[in-house]
Amino acid sequence: MKYTYLLIGAVVAIGVAIPMLTQSNKTPEAQVAAAGNPSGLVEIQMPELSGNGPIGRTIFENACAKCHGQNGVGNAEAGPPLIHKIYEPNHHGDESFHRAVTMGVNSHHWQFGNMPAVQGLSRGDVAMVVEYIRQIQRANRIN
Template sequence: MKLLYFVGATLAVAALSYAFWPIPEPLEQNAATVSESDTALVDVLLPDTLSANAQIGKSMFEAKCAACHGLNAVGQDGIAPPLVHVIYEPNHHGDESFQRAATLGVQAHHWRFGDMPPVEGITRGEVTMIIAYIRELQRANGIN
């Protein structure tokens, strides 16, 4: 009987935690940043230069990810979140999180955009280059 109460209390706490978990707000906008469209959720400061891997990752991101996440990972209102956001900092969403999301898809948990489907035909190596690009964008915007 005690086990039943414990399980019920645990489920109640989990449900309340989920219901009241804060939904992140977009980053504050800064006059020195750029956004690509009216649907962009954040403005992103672009780095002066990109490493060779990040340059490859940028072209792959534009081909495989930008349709949803927007050019330069600014997100798109009603479509997909910005990846240049503190939620995706390396200590919270490590590189393997990006690998798994691209390969397996991911259930919505931080944002209210719905589930992300797997990216068809993407390889682990391509995602590695895309991560290099995302991380350089993040660092240029103070997300380490």
């Protein structure tokens, strides 16, 4: 009887561990898809924007949304969601966004390919876009 409980416990532990281990080895796109969103996009709650957030939104819509999706939810064909734990401030600080826009980024978290530099945005423009993205992230508990 004692061995039966041990065997049941081992089977349950393996059943829990295998999905956890395979999930951690997946790309962020696969993790988003595995979370129930097969398009590779994220679902968000939009906050009421304040400060420079509305201006940042306008700049984002004109310069960034084509690849990163409306409100930063990503575009399964072109670019990752920015409203994602990968882009939380402690992992990708504000300067990361400035550098990405200025110099481009080699693909390292996602399999969308390299991001080219974005022409025509000033440092102030990017700061307002970052403020916009950070407001949405905070509203979605990414901070």
